[in-house]
Amino acid sequence: MGETLTEKIWRNHIVWSEPGAAGLLYIDLHLLHEVNTPIAFEGLRSSGRTVRRPDLTLGTEDHLVPTVDLFKVIEDPAMRTQAALLAENCDRYGIEVYRRGDPRRGIVHVIGPELGLVHPGMTVVCCDSHTTTMGAFGALAFGIGTSQVEHVLATQTLSLARPKTMRVTVTGQLAPGVTGKDLILALIARIGTAGAQGHVVEYQGTAIEALSMEARMTVCNMTVEAGSRSGVIAPDEKTIDYLRGRPHAPTGRAWDNEVEYWLGLRTDDDAEFDKEVTLDGDTISPFVTWGTNPAQAVPLDSTVPDPASMTDPVERAAAERALAYMDLEPGTSLRDIPIDAVFVGSCTNGRIEDLRASAEVLRGRRVAPGVAFYLVPGSDAVREQAVAEGLEEIFTAAGVQLRTSGCSLCAAVNEDRLSPGQRAASTNNRNFEGRQGKGARTHVVSPAVAAASAVAGRLAAPSDVGC
Template identity: 50%
Template sequence: MPQQKTLFDKIWDAHVVKSSEGHPDALYIDRHFIHEVTSPQAFDGLRKRGVKVFNPARTTATADHNVPTLNQHLPIKEALSRHQVETLRKNCAEFGVELYDLGHPYQGIVHIIGPELGLTLPGMTIVCGDSHTSTHGAFGNIAFGIGTSEVEQVLGTQCVLQYRPKTMKIEINGKLSKGVVAKDIILYIIAKLSASGATGYFVEYAGDAIRSLSMEARMTICNMSIEMGARGGLIAPDQITFDYIKGRKFAPQGETFDRLVEQWRQLKSDDNAHYDLELSYDAADIAPMITYGTNPGMGIKVTDRIPTVNELKDISEQTSFTKSLEYMGLEPGSAILGKSVDYVFIGSCTNARIEDLRLVAKMVEGKKKAENVEVWVVPGSKQVENQAREEGLDKIFEAAGFQLRQPGCSACLGMNEDKIPAGKYCISTSNRNFEGRQGPKSRTFLASPLSAAAAAITGKVTDVRSLV
């Protein structure tokens, strides 16, 4: 009887070019995404070696981290940001790599443009010099972030050296409660496991609660796999996946597409496949979630109180827990519900797709933002921005006092002009709440687009179920 394999095993094994015991596998890469932050040194390395990009057609570049989200037709103000984007332009022109630059109809956050353009397909290996490459795993592929030296490896050889990670299965079954969306699911899982609980693993998400999700929602979950230390996350493709891909710009068309769908249907774990670790959770136990600390594992149900030092599971966390609450200006054992906020950021590769913007627009239509809050809605790509305008979402946001900006990573990270001021509280739909992540001494609560919209309307941390 042939060995039963996980979905991860099947894809990995199909892409191993060379394997020898005690050494990393040489893994063939189907699609390489690059942006302006982690590619300059890689291109310099090629230049010094006199090496060309091995397969430019399998590399896709875009500008996202350093770009402003207002007046993108003007030169970038910040000198370092401007330099990085200009360097990407020069490198792509010199090495023959397609670039979706500012002003291009396909420009956007690297992990949003791949799926929406049909470049991300089931069964692939996908890498990018960015940890949230795990997003693409929602389509049933192996996608993970790599370092700059590895970016150079892939540009020069279309392969990367990688040790095979362990496998973990996380199953979520049951029905989700009202007001609970994908971001709550993944924040719940990370709160259960901690920010390092999946270190060394590649996670497969399964169960009927996962299968019921849209592709946008699945991408949100896979995106944040990295926030519990995982190498990546993936979900077996199904009809929802195939319907999402069909007809997209660079997706296979016609008979080719139909033939590939039949192959993609085989991309699932065998019934008795072995995982190194298996976990399961009840969807009914998941509530709207929010983080209170400075890593994504420090999360609670929005109606719960912050734990005390004595309630921590791990005694070694006490020092970092105390330091984290001091930074956030919060007290152990206190409620977070009702806490006043200053900024609301709706965007990032976690939650800046059209479905996220629709969720927010539906909640805020006919309402006004609280006076004490500044609200930024940053679409994940030019295509998302255009679609939002076509559907009239921009009018809803404008009437509510929200500012719809242009595509980019924006206030997810302090690498561009969109920074949260020191000491201010921001409810953010992004993926990280590290100290200074959104700007020096800024304070971040991670939450879902629905919870962010509720905070924008009320001016404070709110249980979205009271408004739904």
């Protein structure tokens, strides 16, 4: 019987295995940020251990950094200490770290691909669930916990049970204006937040093949919101074109050899998956979340669902609680919902393609009065490119400040957060209660819908504002 792509990568990285037990998986790349990792380093010190492969480890400041003034002192003392400890620990153990002011710095899941650090066939881990982003390159990438961070630092391996496999095939083609963000929201709405639990999801089909690398990263990024361990897409010529010339990509004969290997990394025709799901890409339209988890999402053209129509009592109770928190009434048109804020950024939608999509909507238009717009690139390199392409001029004319890079309102663990009751159209990945600030209400959307909503002052598609 043939193997899936996930099974091939797993087999190539198993250091030790035994029937019925977790395997010991070799890790090719370990990424660090400020949050939680200080605990792992303290564990190393207390046990008298050191970092096994500092050359395969990289740190970056992203979660806690201010985005209005890059060099502003972090106000919260605990956060300030966490940020300082990342740099101190990396320096102590010989790990490269990108501090504020380093042009390579940015959100960990953005700079990994951007610098060419992530290659097809690799295993990649980080103490962050959205490490799944890098599965877009045909890598097995997933988030790990603090104790696992310590284990990887000390051994460059990870004890992990082999996951099940799931194939999501997206047929047809996405219509103009429909994005990878809409595709993944449509999938999660269909299978639920536990629909891929215990599985690595491999995406296949004509609609997936047509996506840009940035859009593929968005899809893999939010795969974790369906309960998956990771998401993966087989490498193709788009993957090769993206990696070519990146700072950490191979060169010369090594590049040619790697490309030959990468393009052969595919699921065998006779491989079997533990679970199969098919979506019709032709039928997907712009999506928006109405509730407090990513599965509570519907097409923008529709209305807020009525919990009374839901037959599952658990689903009905969750919907009732979500509507109470979101202050929404069943039957309300999504387009009639006013917003107070917009966030374009995060590891989900903070790449140059996302900023271009927002700029296209904002060109020649102004943000509606009273709407706060948080525009936060995913890396300093993305910001520099946006300036070079003239996007900052479009943003400024629309009344929007192009901030410096960081996680910002995605998790609201720095100084960017909404006030209780504020409602946002947001390009991040989660709409949990309090995710963007205590009492804040989040509608997850694509960058184009977010920008259109900023102009309209309510949830809106680009066509609603003349695009």
